[in-house]
Amino acid sequence: MVNWDLTVDPTSSIKNPTSTMEKTESILINGHRHLKYSGQSFSAEESLQRSKTFYAELNERRSVRTFSTEPVSKEVIDQLILAASTAPSGAHKQPWTFCAVSNAELKTQIRIAAEKEEQENYDGRMSERWRKDLEHLGTDEHKPFLEDAPWLIVVFKRAYEVDESGEKHNNYYVNESVGIACGMLISAIHNAGLVTLTHTPSPMNFLTGLLDRPANERAFLLLPVGYAAEPSYVPDIHRKTLEEVAAFYL
Ligand code: IYR
DSSP, rough: OOOOOEEOOOTTOOOOOOOOOOTEEEEEEEEEEEEEOOOOOOOHHHHHHHHHHHHHHHOOOOOOOOOOOOOOOOHHHHEEEEEEHHSOOOOHHHHHHHEOOOOOHHHHHHHHHHHHHHHHHIIIIIIHHHHHHHHHHOOSOOOOOHSSSSSEEEEEEEEEEEEEEEOEESSSSSSHHHHHHHHHHHHHHTTTTTTBBBBOOOOOOOTOOOOOOOOTTTEEEEEEEEBBBBSSOOOOOOOOOOHOOOOOOO
16 A cells, blocks of 8 residues: 655645646645646536537547648647647656657658558558458558658657666556547547647657667657648548447446
């Protein structure tokens, strides 16, 4: 059992500028400062209403493969990345780096390299069954969105950190942590009225070289971000029902 040594923090009321928990009450738990949680809560009725509204908004999200070249400001991208970076992570190591690319030459280089890999995937690396499973989604080896979208966000997972003495320290639950952050990024993109799709060129090591990333980072997911081309069409597919995706133990 955790020994909760609750002591009043002598530095209590220090401002924590990174959240709304400013000038909040704090205590020491086992010698570590903890802030009084001051998140919002709602009445049961309001909770239900908000959960319905949020689901309705998320249910409008679609993976869109055709992008307008209309620019999106860096300020918006900054906020989307900050939203993603609020994700929980193993031991709060925040094992992610979001590389946001708007440079046209770099986007072209990424497209060329990704299409080279995808050509090999569609030409044989993917099983017959896999190609059949993708048929109704209309994907192929051509990836014009990698140049059309005003931004590409390449998410890298950080397998380990290197301390001042050059020693490596593995991060924890890296795939889970970065996966959650990507889900939050996708939600934030949708919330801003923009579109994306989860592009997974495979293998994606070429991104390490093109983006000059250090040895502790591995490409995890590529998300083009921008406005949907007008018109854009998405496959007529449906989501599983609550009964299909959930099991309740009451
Ligand atoms: N990485 C390829 C293939 C692909 C695989 C799955 I699973 C998809 O849901 C969609 C595409 C591509 O990006 O085209």
